[in-house]
Amino acid sequence: MKLISADRIGKDYQVGEVAVHALKDISFEIEPASFVSFVGPSGSGKTTLLNLIGCLDKPTEGVLTVADTDVSALNRRASAAFRGKNIGFIFQDFNLIPVLTVYENIEYPLLMVQSLPAAERKARVERFLEGVEMTGQKDKYPDQISGGQKQRVAIARALATNPRLVLADEPTANLDSATAYTVINLMKKLRDELETTFIFSTHDPKIVGEAEIIYTLTDGALQGRDVKKEGSHG
Amino acid sequence: MADLFKIAIRNLLRYRRRTLLTASLITIGVVFVLIFISVSGSFKAMMIGQITDSMIGHLQVHHKGYVASIENLPLNMNLPPGAMKKVETALRSLKEVESASPRIKFGAMFSNFTETTNIRLNGVYPEREFKTVPLLPSRITEGKAAIEKGEILIPILLAWGMGVKVGDAVVIVATNKDGSVNGKQFKVAGLMESATGPGGRDGYVHIEDAVELLRMTEMEISEIAIRLKDFDKLVPVTDRLDALLAGEVDKAGKPIFEVHNWEKLSPFYNIARMIDLMTFFIKLMLIAIVLISIMNVMIMAVYERIREIGTIAAIGTPPRKILSMFLIEGLCLGVLGAISGGVLGVILLWGINMAKIAFDFGLQKGIILSASLVPADLWTVSAIVILVSVIASLQPALRASRMEPIDALRHV
Structure with missing residues (x-):
């Protein structure tokens, strides 16, 4: 059973009077519990593709199915509900909510998106705080912790809702090498524990090597697929 | 939330x-x-x-059409005793009414024996008037805050202008509704400030003196000033009193009474x-x-x-x-x-x-x-x-x- 299925999807933008073909004729399938990377230079379409998979945008052609749902058919409200239930996001700039503490940032989607009861929220937040080794920092605000710690919090926030898929757009771009490795290994460890599919984009060759399946994009077209680990899905 | x-x-x-x-x-x-x-x-x-508390009262009842001619103080539009009784009966049925004061209003000549000027007079029952407009006594700056028969309260500016003092004798000459003239001597009991500033020419005499001066065979009332226990109930009480009196008609089938609250009677509204x-x-x-x-x-x-x-x-x-x-x-x-x-x-x-x-x-x-x-x-x-x-x-x-x-x- 495939978690994601893209069948000849494309994405065109209109910039003024010029049509920009951001993605062209892309097809792939990703199975659950995969650890996948989309790589390519800037402007190759990595972020656009992640946005389509994350239901933040819609393909202009082709069919994209995520978790058995044709995401092209979802309206704004349904997209938000679908994302809240199935997808976690990790951003390059961490995008933590500055007025909330570490604890509250992780709790945010459980409260505002999934409306879980207090006891369940507490259990989940504490579990993920421990998972990303941030229990000691739980009462700090984002501006009181380092970049690596922020990304750990972002990972915990993305996973707290038990999503089937976590999308990370250049999650290590703003981190030093050592922290970047730590973050990627943390993502991989949590994938192993939770069997959540992780898809991240990067142009850092050292980080790329950590992915088990690597899709290469150039000028909006899928150029290749590389499976690094035997038995990987995809 | x-x-x-x-x-x-x-x-x-x-x-x-x-x-x-x-x-x-x-x-x-x-x-x-x-x-x-x-x-x-x-x-x-x-x-x-x-x-309201020193002059008008909260509301007033007049003969229909009186207010339109109020500047002339028309004596031929006064309320006869029968009509007055009907008003008093209606007022007794309204528990919100604290007091009511019947007035005979008329224009007259005021003389200090050497000079003469005009004055507007209110013939009142002093106790009822003071209860209905309780600030009236506070306007009396000289003399006593009471009116006995044969006494008059006059506006202080008029007194100053005519050189009249408390205790002086003055003569009031008035024309009754039939056109005959009558005069009567009064003693100045007090001088009073106008409620509205210079120009006020209202004086007060006892209502029985007014009846005598105007040679009325029976007391005919120009207006009945009414004070309520609660001023905030002015509008509903006005409406109810109006409704109570609306059924009273004359021989021609026209309404006898009109009810106005202070808003309709004072330019200060x-x-x-x-x-x-x-x-x-x-x-x-x-x-x-x-x-x-x-x-x-x-x-x-x-x-x-x-x-x-x-x-x-x-x-x-x-x-x-x-x-x-x-x-x-x-x-x-x-x-x-x-x-x-x-x-x-x-x-x-x-x-x-x-x-x-x-x-x-x-x-x-x-x-x-x-x-x-x-x-x-x-x-x-x-x-x-x-x-x-x-x-x-x-x-x-x-x-x-x-x-x-x-x-x-x-x-x-």
Whole structure:
């Protein structure tokens, strides 16, 4: 059973009077519990593709199915509900909510998106705080912790809702090498524990090597697929 | 919901200076409105009190058509004893009525034996008149606050002009409704200030002297002034009395009586209305202040937090919750401004009352300004501020809730 299925999807933008073909004729399938990377230079379409998979945008052609749902058919409200239930996001700039503490940032989607009861929220937040080794920092605000710690919090926030898929757009771009490795290994460890599919984009060759399946994009077209680990899905 | 308030309050605290400035602006607006409402309201209440309690009474009953000719004081439109009884019966059935005073009003010549001038006289039962217009005795500046038979109270300016003092003898000459002239000598019992300032020419005599002077075979009343126990019930009582007397018709089938409250009888009602109108416009200014300042700050808040909005939208926050977040932020600003404005306004009003600011109204000197804030006004102003704050936040909040996460996340 495939978690994601893209069948000849494309994405065109209109910039003024010029049509920009951001993605062209892309097809792939990703199975659950995969650890996948989309790589390519800037402007190759990595972020656009992640946005389509994350239901933040819609393909202009082709069919994209995520978790058995044709995401092209979802309206704004349904997209938000679908994302809240199935997808976690990790951003390059961490995008933590500055007025909330570490604890509250992780709790945010459980409260505002999934409306879980207090006891369940507490259990989940504490579990993920421990998972990303941030229990000691739980009462700090984002501006009181380092970049690596922020990304750990972002990972915990993305996973707290038990999503089937976590999308990370250049999650290590703003981190030093050592922290970047730590973050990627943390993502991989949590994938192993939770069997959540992780898809991240990067142009850092050292980080790329950590992915088990690597899709290469150039000028909006899928150029290749590389499976690094035997038995990987995809 | 509590969490939405927590986030809203923290976001307001995040931009402390801006929040403080906006809340201060609203606070100042609320304070000025409350002070204006209280001071103008107190002035209005005092003015109405002076008019009704020292001259007109709360409402009056006349013969139909009398008020239209009131400047002529037409004796042929007085109420005969039978009609007067009907009015008194109706008044007895209204438990809200505290007292009523029948008056015979007429124009006369006033003579000090060397000079003559004109005067308007009210023939009254002194006890009933003083009970119906209780400030009348306070207008008597010289002499006694009572009228015996054969005595007259005259306006102080007229007394000064004619060189008349308390205890002097004067002659009143009046024409009755048949056109015959009669005169009677009176002793000046007291001098009284006009309720409305220079120009007031109303004097008072005992009603039985008026009957005698006008050679009435039976007492015919020009008007009945009425005082209510509770002034706030003026309109319903006027309506009920009007309804009670509406059935009384003359031989031609026309209504005998007309009932008017002070608003229809005094030109000061227009001043009271102007005060109300000014209060309305002051409230409009407050609405404009709140609307512009809150809308400005919320537009800024949305603009500055576009990426944040994109993040929470991407995570899956429903648009209605994003809308609520910003509405609550505006609401909190409004509540903050309303509370601080209310508290500061009450303190300043207390200070104004402590300062015992005095002013004059007509010939009444040194009336102490007693600005009192009616709780209903405080709640109304607070509700306006809070409601307008939410309305002002609506457009920015809708913009935030309708933002496409992908566009918002791209925002630099």
